Amino acid sequence: xxxxxxxxxxxxxxxxNVNEDYEIKYWTEKFKVSKERLIKAxxxxxxxxxxxxxxxxxx
Numbered sequence: 001x002x003x004x005x006x007x008x009x010x011x012x013x014x015x016x017n018v019n020e021d022y023e024i025k026y027w028t029e030k031f032k033v034s035k036e037r038l039i040k041a042x043x044x045x046x047x048x049x050x051x052x053x054x055x056x057x058x059x
Contacts, residue, residue: 008025009026010026013049014049014050016047016048016052018038018039024038024039027052031053031056037056041055041056
């Protein structure tokens with residue numbers, strides 16, 4: 001089943017999908033980072049929210 005684009009929260013709250021604009025919007029607002037920083041963090045830490053959160057908290 002495809003993602004519901006009208007839904008503002010991610011479908012899987014444990015993973016970040018940087019291929020979906022609505023997820024990028026959600027996570028950039030949640031972490032208060034730019035799109036570029038979020039994508040970089042996901043490429044470094046992987047897609048798991050906790051791993052990205054730890055990386056972003058380091059600065």
